[in-house]
Amino acid sequence: MPDESPKAQVIRRQSRNDSANALRTTRSTFWLVQNCIGAENCEMSTIAATEFLPLVAAAGAAKDSIVVSLHDVAPSTRQIANTIISELAHRGVRVCSLLVVPDYHHQGLFTTDRQFVSWLRDLEADGHEIVIHGYFHERPRRAKETLGDKFLTRLYTQDEGEFYDLSYDEALHRIVAARDEFRAHGLKPRGFVAPAWLLNEDVERAARDAEMEYTTRLRTVCDLRSSKVFPARTLVYSVRNNWRRGLSRAWNATLFRLPKASSLLRISIHPSDHSHAAIWKQIIHLIHGSVGSRTATTYQEWIAEQRLRRGL
């Protein structure tokens, strides 16, 4: 290379820096454009979009999936929840969707228990997902309930269908309050699951308006941005008495043996399942039979993967 004057060297260095800056600018513009396209397609706010996109990039497993969700996580169930999470990890399920109730049965807001909050933060950092699971997980009985109301809120669930007949305004208020409390403590909930999966249309709209990405029901998973509903019935146990436990085991074993209807297998666990040996044994057995052919993931990662596949 011919000798250059000091001035020429400075200009060349500047030009090299300019090229590098231009490349960086191009990359930033690319990401910015990508983010904007994602935000437009998903109809979410810029903040929600930019937070969700890294998950989209991380998703992409080709295998079928299994999502194990642990319900009713709260300070009072932390110990047993921790045992369940450890046992699942030993069986190959290293990430779960953790359905956390902000003020479980009015026992006190989770934020007042610092150890609980830091335990949740550690779990989220390890890849588990924090999901908003109602606010109180309780529904006061109303006057003049129909037989259908009574069946769903008292027999199917024990007065825990908090969002079953909540108004849009009240549902929005509770979900936003829960979301903001989690966020203020460094947690990033992206899904809302109503207690006992009981929610009306207004509640679903409220969850969408509260920037929730998805909700689930007993038989489906719903992407709240695209309104796409994925059929995927969850396995779940009722352990309230002997006949329910017996029926649950037979029913779930049958569901599990049915020809595969969905690429997503859902198993919903409640803390009380762990104290019934036969139930817990079956859950572990079903998980053992699934993790070889399915990738254990969380609902938010699974939704991100579906969006990626559909080009959203």
Ligand SMILES: [Zn+2]
């Ligand atoms: Zn629950």
